[in-house]
Amino acid sequence: MKRLLPVWAALLIAAAPVAALWAPGTAVAAGAGVTFQETPSLAGRVAEGKLPPVEDRVPKVPSVVFMNAKDKTPGRHGGDMRLIMGKGRDVRLMTIYGYARLVAYTTDLKLVADILERFEVKDGREFTLTLRPGHKWSDGHPFTAEDFRYYWQDMATNKKLSPLGPRKKLLVGEELPEFKVIDKRTVRYTWSRPNSFFLAGMAGAAPFFIYRPAHYMKRFHARYSDTAELKKMAEKERLMDWSVLHQSKDRMYTLDNPEMPTLQPWMNTTKPPSQRFVFVRNPFFHRVDTAGRQLPYIDRVIMNISLRDLIPAKAGAGESDLQSRYIAFEDYTFLKESEKRYDQSVHLWRTVKGSHIAIYPNLNTKDPAWRKILRDVRFRRALSLAIDRNEINQVAYFGLARGGNNSIIEESPLFRPEYRTLWAGFDLARANRLLDEMGLDKKDGDGIRLLPDGRSAIITIDTSGEKTEITDILELIHDTWLKAGIKMLPRPAQRDIFRNRVFSGDSKMAVWSGLSNGIPTADMTPDEFVPTRQYQLQWPKWGKFMESNGQAGEPPDLLEAKQLLDLMSAWNNASGLSEQEEIWHRILKIHAEQVFSIGIINRTLQPVVVNNRLRNVPAEGFHNWNPGAYFGVYRPDTFWFAGKGKDRG
Amino acid sequence: MITYIIRRMLLMIPTLLVISLLVFIIIELPPGDYIESYIAQLEAQGEQANPELLNFLRQQYGLEKPAYERYFGWVTGMVQGDFGFSFEYRMPVSEVIGDRLLLTILISIATIMFTWIIAFPIAIYSATHQYSWGDYGLTLLGLMGLATPNFLLALIMLYFANVVFGTSIGGLMDPEYLNQPWSVDKAVSVLEHLWVPVVVIGTAGTAGMIRKLRANLLDELGKHYVTAARAKGLPGYRLLVKYPLRVAINFMVGDIGHLLPSVISGAELVAIVLSLPTTGPILISALQSQDMYLAGSFLMFLSMLTVVGVLISDIALTFLDPRIRLDQGTER
């Protein structure tokens, strides 16, 4: 059913993404006369009348994906993509990889409208969101402002479903936004002060879902459904009442309720528990390519659940078409060998965390003597200087990673070399001098320094004990710290025990992942550098204090921490990009000087196994949770199988 | 006879009760509960956990109730066929278990049969050719099977099977058959994968069985009636079959009681390594995330399997060997 594509329409389509980049937040009308090509796997159902034809399935203003950039070639429909995951809950990765968001990041981390047709921001505090006309849920029902209203009025502010109110990030301070439905496709959120989290939150890997399929969820809501009916349904599933029932059906993110409609490119058709989940294409997905094919190209995604330790072996046996999860750098050599026997390639993508793992001295530790020492910046600097990052790099990463502070990396426009190198060299002499200066110059019989109260400086470092990588690195650090007179004892623990020890202050030092976003731009929130969350292991109690609005935890009492908080609110109220940038640099400088967390190594490499017939997967990219959504920003809906796309289960 | 069976079955009940108590205690011992480990999981992935929501959940799932209330609720529920609710999967435990128990039984039976088939001829040969090179050699081989740690063997065989036979790694069948109904293709695929776990689990039990069987056979062959029969001219083969073999079979059936627990628990370990869709992998993750009812019910299932299996073997033994009925029970 092909019609010729008028030249002017083609030009318009070609110009669309350029315009999108220039004016963020606008989408372009595809215009009349665009040729759509029916999806072969759906053609049968269309012919039978069970599905509308493609031009009625996509929104009137679809999101057009520009295909002639490097690495992206226009593809064809068809094929099954196999993934291997380690547990049933990994089904949610299809929301992450699918990456259909109201507002989404591009690969250069700019925010553009994706599900939304456009969005307008006024003063950073008023957000007007406009949906695409004719956009439908995966079951064909229209996607409208009602879906937003339902979420806001009947869920987030409903006393039974959310007894403690909506998510913290939707509030600015204590303030709830004012929510207004402007028309059938437009909604508006207004705060009295700027909300810097809102857009980034919607574009996140695990985003705010501020909408729901109201037509589906209403069935489980007491306001719209018969109470007796609800009670029966709840009892059938052994749930206490309708609110728990509602919650159990509400699986926007986890995708494990196959009956719930979604806007993601693939929808789950398998009810858990299972070892094998089959995702089929969403016939009403809102993106198309420049040739008028509705995305995604790939018909089905098959997710096989396996034991995590076996996954490298399976990936090396050609059992996955696209794999990055559960394989690590140490598996690279083995995986590379598999290239000969199986038609696949193993690429190395960069990671962009501030540090692959970092050491967090607990400034809120209970022990008063240790707390005093840990708060002394000279101690933290000395510990950082006593780490031979080069050796670690050689041993664990063949020298391919980069040693440095737990700070931002080169790709970020805010990067300056001193952020990486300050206090991060290997200088035992200087470390020893600093410690001597601090008054820790007396040593015991084993050469370990003595604290003022006479105890030996033996510090137990808590880890969540799961990766041998961490054990190895800690062993190397142990030896160099010993030469500075500090003895380190690693202590692995189960995750929740580990967490509790750190939060309560029992732990003096912990090992954890470094900054999750090492490539921020000035308009991204600097909250990772400021006490905002309990899960910041260097100051859990201050973080808790800020998180709970003063209800729990302890108020920050260190000068530099207070400075950081002030800078954070300055950033929130900043009037423009340049002011935000300046604030960022002040924050980064404080961190580099204060060494609040000891970074070890970053820019490590992540192997990515790709079937050779799978196209549009870049050979080089960055692999990050947020921003990035692992493969999300690279739009897996544009991946396609060349050659014979056979069903391989 | 019937009274013996009834007595044994009745005795099963207090045994199972005590086991259930032990299981519950063990599961309850680690501090914290499922909700806490769930929070830890979320936060470790950088995702926010709404603590108020989780407290809410805690109430809903009854985790606030004191321990003894939960225990009684669980046990009474189990008797009625309701095994509790899995927090991790958010559905009743019985739905989670599904096929898995069946497959555990399948593997256990297959392994026991493998053990018999291999041990039997080897033991007979060893007993009849005592102290020969063959005897020593086979004994040594059997012992090596005993001595090699299962899990290492499993991994090596997995790789070997993949390289040589193209069998997909891990699992009990090719992935595409996983949720399909049973068919010839599916059965073939299961067989292709089954031999690795069976061999791995079976090697350990085989050695023990060979040695015990051999010892028993030697005992029997040394008895007077055998000498008498031989003197009377009974040919060797018929001699073997008529008496000592039957004793041996008695022994093998009776030894299921010993074999079954070790097969089931060995199967758990191997299932973890090989990622089999049996109870093993789910059990260990349930234990780690403190998914209380799931872990507890699994442990109960496995114990019940063992107890029932032992009971069946004891009853079968009473049919085979009249002496048992007259004693106070099997002497193992």
Add this chain to the structure above:
Amino acid sequence: MTTPNSPDATLQHFVSTEPFDPKVASKIAPELERYFLASQWKLMWWKLKWHRLAVFSGLFLLVLYGTTLISEFLAPYDTHTRDIGHIYAPPQSVHLFDDGEFIGPFVYGMDYKLNMVNLKREYTDNPNKIQRLRFFCQGDEYYFWGIITSRLHLVCPAEGGTLFLLGTDRLGRDVLSRIIYGSRISLTIGLVGITLSFFIGMIVGGIAGYFGGLIDTIIQRIIEIIQSFPQIPLWMALSAIMPLTWSPLVIYLAITIILAMLEWTSLARAVRSKLFSLREEEFCTAAKLMGAKPSRIIGRHLLPGFMSYLIAAATLSIPAMILGETALSFLGIGLRAPITSWGVLLNEAQNINIVVLYPWLMLPVVPVILTILAFSLFGDGLRDAADPYK
């Protein structure tokens, strides 16, 4: 005395007129005398000596345990010594002849190259770098039995050279040295555990066997419950309980206790069944009549009767202990780094990368197999020798 051919000699018999000394006549050959007078233990020893394989195994075990006393001396390196220039190095072979010339034991030095395509470390022997081994030399420092420091090793690499007879692991640590150090823990856990099992089994089995009746039934039920419990899941559950904040030594003890807790049942059963058959014997009734307390009867009269059998049974349980420790460490719930045991080493080798690329890291399985074989064969021999009723 009638002559043989006399008419009224109906019954011919011959009586010698030689002088007769009863004591001499009833004298038996010295070997036979030793045999009859030998104690139970001597008998057992003699029977054991016949079983060649068992004797050989016994000697092997003796040597093995002997080496655990001097592990530090035997191992070329310390268990923690790292050589990051030789990570994942394959085993080096010892040569005696270089180009046909005998120069004593030596290894070739290794050249290292990183293959940038698949990031593989490649080591090749360099025939020009000859590194002679040194014997009774100074190597890594160690703390011998916590008393004296020494640097004396049996064999060391050449100065500035390497001696990785079984290759190295991911931190460049010598596998052979780690196996030697690991033997200490793995071998002793078995012994400690079995001793515990032994005592518990004896006491419980003794009580059950001697008193019978209700006590016996209860104990039988308890044993049955313990045996019905699937072991591995029990370990997994117990691991979830064990606070990881304990020191390695405490964990070691906890593990031996856990293993012992599960093994004593078979021993108790054996004791019980033996006691059943023995307690009706006359010597037991006699002792009872003479007023002996049950504990004395059990301890002094009954148990020694089959102590040898028990020892044999115990010896045969040790393999289960060793395998148990290995399995626990593999599951990650037993010992872990920085303690070195064979189980810990195997846990680190539990990886497809190792199986395919660095298989020498699986070598710790060899001493495990050998030890278990030795114990089994030795235990077999003991059992055959110990049965006093054969």
